[in-house]
Amino acid sequence: MIRRMPALRTRTWAALLSAALLAVFAVSGGPAAGASGHPPRQHWVGGWAAAAGPPGTSGPSATGFTDRTLRLVVHVGAGGSALRIRLSNEYGTTPLDIGAATVATRGAGAAAAPGTRHTVTFGGRPATTVPAGARTVSDPVGLNTKPDTDLLVSLHLPGPTGPATYHGWAKQTSYVSTAGDHTADDTAAAYPTTTTSWFYLQGVDVSTRDAGGTVVAFGDSITEGGLTANDSNRRWTDDLSRRLVKLERGHRPAVVNAGIGGNRILTPGGYNGSGSINLGDSAQARFGRDALEQPGVRAVIFLEGTNDLGGLHGPHPGEQLTAAHLTAGISALAARTHAAGLRFHCGTITPNGKLGDVGEEIREQVNTWLRGTSVCDGVIDFDRALRDPADPHHLLPAYDAGDGVHPTDAGLKAMADTVDLRLLTGDVS
Numbered sequence: 001m002i003r004r005m006p007a008l009r010t011r012t013w014a015a016l017l018s019a020a021l022l023a024v025f026a027v028s029g030g031p032a033a034g035a036s037g038h039p040p041r042q043h044w045v046g047g048w049a050a051a052a053g054p055p056g057t058s059g060p061s062a063t064g065f066t067d068r069t070l071r072l073v074v075h076v077g078a079g080g081s082a083l084r085i086r087l088s089n090e091y092g093t094t095p096l097d098i099g100a101a102t103v104a105t106r107g108a109g110a111a112a113a114p115g116t117r118h119t120v121t122f123g124g125r126p127a128t129t130v131p132a133g134a135r136t137v138s139d140p141v142g143l144n145t146k147p148d149t150d151l152l153v154s155l156h157l158p159g160p161t162g163p164a165t166y167h168g169w170a171k172q173t174s175y176v177s178t179a180g181d182h183t184a185d186d187t188a189a190a191y192p193t194t195t196t197s198w199f200y201l202q203g204v205d206v207s208t209r210d211a212g213g214t215v216v217a218f219g220d221s222i223t224e225g226g227l228t229a230n231d232s233n234r235r236w237t238d239d240l241s242r243r244l245v246k247l248e249r250g251h252r253p254a255v256v257n258a259g260i261g262g263n264r265i266l267t268p269g270g271y272n273g274s275g276s277i278n279l280g281d282s283a284q285a286r287f288g289r290d291a292l293e294q295p296g297v298r299a300v301i302f303l304e305g306t307n308d309l310g311g312l313h314g315p316h317p318g319e320q321l322t323a324a325h326l327t328a329g330i331s332a333l334a335a336r337t338h339a340a341g342l343r344f345h346c347g348t349i350t351p352n353g354k355l356g357d358v359g360e361e362i363r364e365q366v367n368t369w370l371r372g373t374s375v376c377d378g379v380i381d382f383d384r385a386l387r388d389p390a391d392p393h394h395l396l397p398a399y400d401a402g403d404g405v406h407p408t409d410a411g412l413k414a415m416a417d418t419v420d421l422r423l424l425t426g427d428v429s
Contacts, residue, residue, distance in 0.1 A: 045296040046214040046256035047076035047083060047145065047206035050170070050198050052289075053260060053280035054091040055163035060176075060195065066159030069177035071110050071152055071191050072201050075233050077241035078254035079146040080208030085120060085138045085153055088202040089130040090289075091165040096130040096200065098122070099156040102183040103141055103204075106150035110175040110188035117186055118143050120153075135202065145206060147245045148233075153201055156181040167198045169261045171225035171235070174198065196230055203256070205295045211254040213298035215424050216291045218283070220304050222350060223259030226406035234409045235259075239416035244424070253298060253424050258290040264307045265329040266315040287333055292340050299424060300337055302330065303347030303382060305366060306405065309359040310352070323365035327373075330366075334375045345423055346376035348383035351395045353404025360393055378423040385418040386411055 055061040076083075085103065089096040101120035104112035121139045122128035130136045145151065175191035182190040217223050217237045228234045237257045244252040260280040262269040268282045280286060283304050291300050305326055312321040315329075330346065337344040348367045355363060367383055370376060386407060388396040395404065399411030407415065 042081070042207055042209055043296060044084075044205045044207055045078055045080075045211045045254040046216070046294050047078045047080070047204045047254065048074040048151075049203040049216075049256035049258060049290075049294060050167040050201065051258045051260045051280060051286065052088045052090060052165050052167060052202050055166065056168060061164045061166045061168065061197065061199070064159065064161035064164050065157045065176075065199075066161070067157070067179045068159070069154055069156045069180070069182040069190070070199055071154045071175040071177065071182075072198055073106060073172050073174045074151050074153060074198075074201070074204055075172070075238070076145055076149055076151055076204060076206065077147055077238070077245070077256070078206045078208055078211045079144075079149070080206035080210065081144055082140045082142050082207040083145060083151075084140050084205050084207075085201065086135060086203035086205065087130055087137075087155075087200050088135045088165050089200065090133055090135060092130075092132045092162060094132055094162045096132075096161055097158050098128050098130065099158045100126055100181050100183045101138070101156070102152075102154045103143060104152045104154075104186070105143070105145070106152050108188075110152070110191035112152055112186045114186065116143065117184070130200075137205075140207060148242060151204065153204065154183040155200065156183050164199045166200070167260070169221070169224060170196050170198045171228060171230050171232075172196065172198070173231050203294070206254070208254075210249050210252070211296075212251050212425070213253045214294050214296040215253045215255050216258050216294050216297055216300045217255060218287070218291050218300055218302050218304070219259040219347070220263040220307055221259065221261035222306070222406060223257060223303055224261050225259070226412070227401040227403070228409055228412060232409070234412055236407075236412040236415040239413045240419055243416060243419075244421065247421065247425065251425055254296075256294055258294075260286075262307055263304060264311075264313075265304045265326060265333075266308055266321075267313050269307070283333065284329060287336065292336065292342070297342060299343040299345060299377075301345045301347060301380065301419070302333060303349075303380075305330075305349040305363070306352050309349070309355055309363055312359060312362075321362065323362045323369070326362070326366050327369050330370075331375050343377040343423075344375070345378040345380060346370045346373075347380045350382050350407070351387045351393060353394050353400075378420070380419050380423070382415050382418065385414050
């Protein structure tokens with residue numbers, strides 16, 4: 001479904017001046033791409049992102065690290081001539097010391113591609129401390145990157161760090177070293193331990209002339225990666241990035257993934273039985289940080305609600321969930337997005353074979369509302385793309401990964417393919 005999108009709401013002069021100064025002083029090349037017909041200028045976009053959350057009740061996030069180097073693998077969707085990393089200690093209770101940091105193009109496993117490793121600095125220094133509850137961003141690093149490429153971000157943690165801010169269900173294998181600072185190692189020899197979580201790393205921004213701003217895919221496990229295989233980069237957001245990168249230079253937006261498994265619109269999540277998967281704050285609580293504050297953001301694709309329906313928990317203890325609760329929650333997020341001068345695109349809630357009659361009825365009511373409301377600048381009908389025409393309450397069998405909730409890789413690609421790219425490039429007329 002396509003709607004004529006209104007012109008972006010006017011930002012304050014202070015916000016415009018701040019954005020311009022950040023662009024000018026962060027890297028050479030000035031502000032973001034100019035008006036149509038002008039050569040695109042150097043600007044920051046999101047190359048990769050992960051929504052951070054509090055530590056689990058067991059495992060490395062609970063115990064933290066002492067004198068270890070994390071080598072975190074990230075898959076960037078946008079290319080450029082420089083990058084910077086964003087670190088988070090938002091859920092830490094003590095300051096986080098970063099003894100050293102490097103970034104490199106990935107070779108194989110935990111090994112760096114020859115000649116690509118660069119030292120990362122913070123305010124000109126090779127080490128930094130991130131206060132408890134805070135975030136920080138590095139200086140620009142002059143590493144050329146290409147779209148659809150793996151990078152290695154290595155962080156030496158002298159420690160003890162205490163419980164770690166992290167993203168639990170990364171769908172990506174990363175590495176933990178033996179004792180010591182191994183950020184400068186190009187080989188994988190010092191990295192015998194693997195992890196499928198990202199710790200402390202919240203984003204990799206790319207300085208580029210190619211990408212026209214950032215689109216944030218905000219959601220739950222269906223956006224995060226679901227049941228797709230680790231290291232396959234087959235999230236629907238990955239497939240969408242591969243579609244966009246084929247567009248004209250300077251016209252194609254970058255896509256970052258702000259999904260958290262189990263996330264809900266109205267209430268915070270918890271942990272699974274082992275304490276290993278972080279379900280994070282509610283969408284309402286994390287939306288500013290994970291969506292509106294992304295670099296160069298121009299639009300949000302919002303897809304949540306299935307986890308609210310699974311428990312039927314209203315916004316207050318003991319309250320029964322209704323469709324009105326969900327539509328009010330979505331409307332509030334849309335209003336915040338529009339107030340920031342950005343576009344808010346709504347995804348319909350996908351079929352969920354585990355919902356009872358009440359949950360399914362609410363899902364259908366919310367989807368009907370989404371397809372007709374003016375709250376959304378555009379509607380992406382993921383429900384229609386994935387459902388079985390013979391049984392629209394369930395996923396098409398070819399798109400069901402086996403639990404009735406999460407799509408297969410083919411289903412995730414169908415989600416990406418159902419996005420009308422004109423919604424993201426501003427070409428809807």
